[in-house]
Amino acid sequence: MIPEFGHFALILALGLALIQASVPLLGAAGQRADLMALARPMAVGQFVFVAAAFVVLAHAFYVDDFSVRYVALNSNTALPTPYKIAAVWGSHEGSLLLWILILAGWTLGVASASRGLPETFAARVLGILGLVSVGMLLFTLLTSNPFDRVFPPPVDGNDLNPLLQDPGLVIHPPMLYMGYVGLSVPFAFSVAALMTGRLSSAWARWTRPWTVGAWVFLTVGIALGSWWAYYELGWGGWWFWDPVENASFMPWLAATALIHSLAVTERRGIFKSWTLLLAIAAFTLSLLGTFLVRSGILVSVHAFASDPARGLFILLLLSAISGGALLLYAVRARRFRDEGGFRPISRESFLLINNVLLIAATAVVLLGTLYPLFSDALGFGKPSVGPPYFNIAFLIPMLPLAALVGMGMHAYWQKMSASVLLRRLRVPAGAALVLGVALPWLLFGGAGLMTTVGVIAGCWLVLSSLLDPIVRAVRNRSAPRPLPRAQWGMILAHLGVGVFILGVTVVSSYSIETDAAAVPGDRREVGGYEFIFRGTRDVQGPNYQAVEGEFEVRRDGRLVTVLAPQKRIYRVQQSPMTETAIDAGWRRDLLVALGDPLGDGAWSLRVQYRPLIRFIWLGALIMAVGGLVALSDPRYRQERVRRTVPGKTPRTAEVG
Amino acid sequence: MWRYLVPVSIFAVLAAFFYRGLSLNPGYVPSPLLGKPAPEFELPRLKDPAATMGSRDLDGQVALLNVWATWCVGCRQEHGFLVDLAESGGIPIYGLNWKDDRQTALNWLTDLGDPYVASAFDELGEVAIDWGVYGAPETFLLARDGTVLHKHIAPLDEEIWARDFLPRIAEQCGSLPCPLETGE
Numbered sequence: 035m036i037p038e039f040g041h042f043a044l045i046l047a048l049g050l051a052l053i054q055a056s057v058p059l060l061g062a063a064g065q066r067a068d069l070m071a072l073a074r075p076m077a078v079g080q081f082v083f084v085a086a087a088f089v090v091l092a093h094a095f096y097v098d099d100f101s102v103r104y105v106a107l108n109s110n111t112a113l114p115t116p117y118k119i120a121a122v123w124g125s126h127e128g129s130l131l132l133w134i135l136i137l138a139g140w141t142l143g144v145a146s147a148s149r150g151l152p153e154t155f156a157a158r159v160l161g162i163l164g165l166v167s168v169g170m171l172l173f174t175l176l177t178s179n180p181f182d183r184v185f186p187p188p189v190d191g192n193d194l195n196p197l198l199q200d201p202g203l204v205i206h207p208p209m210l211y212m213g214y215v216g217l218s219v220p221f222a223f224s225v226a227a228l229m230t231g232r233l234s235s236a237w238a239r240w241t242r243p244w245t246v247g248a249w250v251f252l253t254v255g256i257a258l259g260s261w262w263a264y265y266e267l268g269w270g271g272w273w274f275w276d277p278v279e280n281a282s283f284m285p286w287l288a289a290t291a292l293i294h295s296l297a298v299t300e301r302r303g304i305f306k307s308w309t310l311l312l313a314i315a316a317f318t319l320s321l322l323g324t325f326l327v328r329s330g331i332l333v334s335v336h337a338f339a340s341d342p343a344r345g346l347f348i349l350l351l352l353s354a355i356s357g358g359a360l361l362l363y364a365v366r367a368r369r370f371r372d373e374g375g376f377r378p379i380s381r382e383s384f385l386l387i388n389n390v391l392l393i394a395a396t397a398v399v400l401l402g403t404l405y406p407l408f409s410d411a412l413g414f415g416k417p418s419v420g421p422p423y424f425n426i427a428f429l430i431p432m433l434p435l436a437a438l439v440g441m442g443m444h445a446y447w448q449k450m451s452a453s454v455l456l457r458r459l460r461v462p463a464g465a466a467l468v469l470g471v472a473l474p475w476l477l478f479g480g481a482g483l484m485t486t487v488g489v490i491a492g493c494w495l496v497l498s499s500l501l502d503p504i505v506r507a508v509r510n511r512s513a514p515r516p517l518p519r520a521q522w523g524m525i526l527a528h529l530g531v532g533v534f535i536l537g538v539t540v541v542s543s544y545s546i547e548t549d550a551a552a553v554p555g556d557r558r559e560v561g562g563y564e565f566i567f568r569g570t571r572d573v574q575g576p577n578y579q580a581v582e583g584e585f586e587v588r589r590d591g592r593l594v595t596v597l598a599p600q601k602r603i604y605r606v607q608q609s610p611m612t613e614t615a616i617d618a619g620w621r622r623d624l625l626v627a628l629g630d631p632l633g634d635g636a637w638s639l640r641v642q643y644r645p646l647i648r649f650i651w652l653g654a655l656i657m658a659v660g661g662l663v664a665l666s667d668p669r670y671r672q673e674r675v676r677r678t679v680p681g682k683t684p685r686t687a688e689v690g
Numbered sequence: 691m692w693r694y695l696v697p698v699s700i701f702a703v704l705a706a707f708f709y710r711g712l713s714l715n716p717g718y719v720p721s722p723l724l725g726k727p728a729p730e731f732e733l734p735r736l737k738d739p740a741a742t743m744g745s746r747d748l749d750g751q752v753a754l755l756n757v758w759a760t761w762c763v764g765c766r767q768e769h770g771f772l773v774d775l776a777e778s779g780g781i782p783i784y785g786l787n788w789k790d791d792r793q794t795a796l797n798w799l800t801d802l803g804d805p806y807v808a809s810a811f812d813e814l815g816e817v818a819i820d821w822g823v824y825g826a827p828e829t830f831l832l833a834r835d836g837t838v839l840h841k842h843i844a845p846l847d848e849e850i851w852a853r854d855f856l857p858r859i860a861e862q863c864g865s866l867p868c869p870l871e872t873g874e
Contacts (some may be wrong), residue, residue, distance in 0.1 A: 311697055318701070331711040345712045353705050360698035367694040404707070409708040 037102050040090030041181040047083035049140070050076045050172040054164030054338055058157035062098075062229075065459040070157035077145040077160055080167065081138040089182050101187035104128060104180045110606050119262035120204040126328060126344075127180035129207060133324070134170050136208070138214045141167065144219055144244070148484040151240065153232045158226035159219075169351045177344045193577065193606035202262035206255060207329065210282055211675045213252025214320040219244040220292060221317035224310045225359050228366045228509050238300035243670045245296060245313075249289045250661035256282050257654035265616055270547060270625055270642045272650055277332040280403040281323030284396050288316035289563075291392040294385050301447060302382060308389070310370065311363060318356035319396070325352055331407060371553055377449035385443025391438075394431040402427065434489040436535060439496030439528055462501050466494035478544050478645070479669035488539030495532030499525050523664025527657045534653025540646040551628070553636045559641030563624060565597075568627075570637065578602045580613070583628050583637065587617060594624075601628045623647050652660045721822055721841040728755075728830065728838050729820040733810035736795055738785050743810040743853045747784065748832055752859060752868040754783045755830040756806070757818060760798045762826040768845035769802050775851070776805035781859065781868065785809030788818050788826055794872075831855055833862055 054076035061069025091104070095118045099653065100106040108128070123129040141163045148156040174180070191227045197203075223241045224463045227233045259282065264272045273279060292312040299309045326332055329345025376382035410416050444458050470490025474481030481489070504518065515527075546561045553568035568584040580602040587594040597615035604611065614627040622645040629638030713849030723729070748755065756772060758765040776783050785806035787795050792811060799806075812818055820828070831840040839858050842850060862868060 307694070315697070325708065329708075329712060331708065331714075346709075349705065349712065350706050352708075357698065357701055357705065360701050364694045364698050404704075408707060409706050409709045410714050625793075 036090055037099065037181045037183070039096055040087040040094075041179065043083040043090065044089040044171060044175060044179075044181075047080050047134075048088065048168065048175060050083065051082040051171055052169040053163050054080060055159075055161055055168045056164075058164075059161035062154045062157045062161070064253045065154070069093055070153055073157045073160035074145045074148075075166075077138075077141045080164075081142045084135050084138040087181075088122070088131055090127060091131060092119055093122055094181075095119060098191070099184070100189070100191050101183050102180075103182045103184040106184055106188050106191045108384065110190065110191040110577060112605075113191075113194055113199070114576055116201075116204060117175070117194055117199050120198070123207050124194050124198050124203075126440060127174070129171070129179045129211075130174050130328075131180055131214060132208065133211055134167065134174065136211045137163070137167055137170065137218060142215055142220055144222075155226055155230065155440070158229055159222045162222040162225050166355060169355060173344075173351060174349050177347050187601065190606075193604065195580070195609060196602070196609050196611045197266065197523030198602040199267050199604075199616065200262065202258055202266065206258040206262055209251055209258055213248050213250075213255050213289075214282070214285060214323065215322050216244065216248025216251055216290060217317040218314040219248065220613065221359065224313035225362060227310060228359075228362045230275075231366060233299075233306050233310070233370050234301055235300045238296045239670065242293070242296045242300065243315065243665055245289060245292055245316075246661050248666050249293060250658045250665070252286050252289060253654055253658040253661065254606065256286060257651050257658075258460065261651050264647070265614055269641070270545070270614070270627075270644060272541070272647065275399075275402070275419075275421050276326050277403050278323075280340060280399050281319075284399050284403075285316050285319040285323065287392050287396040287399070288312060288319050291389045291396075292316050294388050294392075298382055298385050302376070304371055304376070304382065305364075305389075306370035307367040312389075314356065314359045314363060314365050315633040318352070318359075319400075321348075321352045321356060323348060326403070327459050329529070330351075330593075332403070376447075379445065379452050380446045381442060381445045382451050384438055384445050387438055388435065388442060391435040394585050395428060397434075398427045398431065400426070433487070433491065436531070438497060440494050441661050443498060443524065443528060444501065448498050458501075459498065462493065463498035465492050466497050467494040474540075474543070478540075482543065485539055485543040488535060488543070492532050492534075492536035495535060496529055497532075499529040499532060518665050518669075519667035520669070523662075523667070525662030526663055528660075529660075530653045530656030530660055532653070533656055537646050537649025537651075537653055541644055541650065544645050545647075546643040547636065548641050550641070551632055551636055551638050553634070558639075558641060560641045561622070561624075561645075562589060563594065563639055563643065565626065567637075567639070569635070574601065575602065577606065578604045578611075581631075583615075583626070583639075585615070587624060597624070598624045598626045599626045618648065620648055621645065694861040704787045715747055721838065722823060723830075723838040724841065726838060727815075727836050728832055729809070729817045731820065733786075733812055735793065736785070736799075736809040736811040739792075739811070743808045745836065746807065747837060750834055751782055752834055752862050753832050754781055755786055755821075755832060756783055757786045757788050757821075757823050757826050757830075758809075759788045759826045761790070764845040765827045768814040768827055768847065769805070771846055771848065771851075772805040773789070773803040782807045786817065786821075786823075787811050788823065789813065827851070831858060835867075 054073055057175070058070050058073035058076075061067070061072070091102075092104045093099075095109050096115070097328045098111050098118075100109075104125070104127050106126050109118055113121065123132040141160065143262070144156075144163065148159065148192060151159070195256055219243050225235065225246070227237055229243060256279075259279065260272045263274065263279075264270070292309065295305045295309045295312055298305045300459060325345070325348045328350060402423050405419045406417055417554070441455060441459060445455055470486055470493050471481075471495070472487055474489055480672060495525065502521070506517070548558070548560055550558060552558065552567045556567045558565045558567075564587070566586040566588065567584060570581050570583045573580040573582045580600040582598050582600045585597040585599070588596060595617045597617060599615035600613040602611040602613060603609070612627050612629075614625050615623040625640075625642040625644065627640045627642075629640060632635055703714070728745070728748075730745045732742050732746075735741045735743045758769075772783060775781070783805050785808070787809045788814070792813075793810075795809075799809075809816070815823075825843065827843075827845055829842045829846055830838055831842075833839050840854060842854060859868065
């Protein structure tokens, strides 16, 4: 009976979502306070029922209720309990439920934090979030009910896909979905503003923290996914330009652009219609990702089992939500007049170029991801687009962006003389040039052109980000006025980009990968380390059997570590899995993976040396911390207390 | 103003492509060998390790090369069809026994029937790599001159045979059985 309660709770949630999506919007149109007041209770009730459904599904996994088809297909009595819970979002139906739960959570957050918003505006925002929720709940209930029963119930379940039995996968999807779905909030703010026909700097100030919050989750989620792919897929790569990775990266790029254009709209009252469009685009790209992953329209290692009926449903949903918003934009956008202009050399200009380059990068990724589909649909065959395209095409907008970020950070609003800007940046630019040329030679004994360019770009970003704090610390030792938190956030986020670029450059320039056959006792030198193959033994896991290799790693004769890569066979699905053994360090990672047995104790092996690879995820982490610091800036909270009406508030004086 | 219509227009074009894409199968990859000479190979025979089977055996006939293995469920599914096809005598079927155990494979042929003129024993899968095999069963249709006419991935059955194989065979030799190439 319990699973039926879950199903019932979802139906009730749909009922509440329908009310939330209609009544407050009608109330806002007719200025009826009683109707608008319904939005918040509906949001609360919806969250309660969706959470109940989610708990019911988790419970079915916990007690091994294999009469529920979804549980039977994705769990097993031998599956360790944490993975049973993570298996809730291990496949299509459950992950959709997680998506809906997270949407209900963000909606609840907006409902409770919206007291400072004008009532009409809050009602519209919640109504739009309700509309999105209606669509997703209908999708679940009509095509992907996780509570469907199977009769007779199987004795044991089919087990969770072994690739997903990993701590990284326990937290990666919830983080990613928090980011994806969080972008629905700026989307709803944007559509509400289009409905109202007015947009003030207060609007931008409300929208910013939500956008930054979603962006932080998205950043962490993507980094976790990359980290997982790195150690679990066992190929030693950290980004594969797989369609599903791209699907998460495109909203990130758009959200990054949105954060920057919101800054301009808030401070200067310009870029209004562009900001509105970006907010719609960011969430559209999120939904697009959902569509690409679940429709089977592209070939990907991550794709869910696909079903054309589901694909059609999401496509209709995408068209209704995004198409509707873009149509509204087409009709209303011209009403949003910019207040004043700016000079060619100013913070605004740099942010404008930033936006152009980020959107160009998004377009590059979108084109590469969808190209196989375009080509197939037009009958031109089935090309596959891979890293050779992306690595080069992506750099074209990104290199100038890296150069300009360092300048833009130090440009004043409205206007600035080029000579002042150049004078400020002389030292970091010179230092970056020297370091960029010298460091690769000192540390790695040589560098190609692209490596040098990459290291210069990374150093430049790091140094130009840290310029303000350093100058303040040096010049103004007697209690300098502290930098605002928002500015610290920006400094950290850009510092993170610099660290990330350094990591990417060094990893792609100086990694060593070797494939070899070895028998026990063989020695092999890779990247200055000696790997000694000691042999293999059999190991029993809870739901798998494995062969485990033993490798001593020595440097100058001293033992560094012992690595034990495994080759696992999961009993239920009989799928082989390669567990790469990694010795992680700030300076380098060492990886050993077992390939196939070659007979007589010999194995094919892959041994890798990857310098500075940790900088890639460290950079992402610093960016995310930057986002959190910016979020903690008190001005976002002050705004909630002050009751303001969009369009009627005079722009408040800005600090910094 | 028209420029505000640009985003929604781009979106409409994308949506149209997505709609079309729903009825396409992105997983289907045509073999790069189509229309090209099949890769040369020579391997020990399954039934007689001392003898070899290879491109020379296939030369001069319109023939099938079927990649199979005892660990492959799809192969078991199509096996009955292959036996029937062999009995009808229309076309010689050659086997490529892939990454298998010799004794298990021989037992399988004894138990289920042997539709193959001969099977090559590709224990390490080296020939299969040359042929671009990434799963079993796969069936190649070869012309007299050794050109790959068609490749089918997944189990064969009557319907697929009639739809994908017969028309191509008819182009080569009118009707089955195909006469052997003469005049050597």
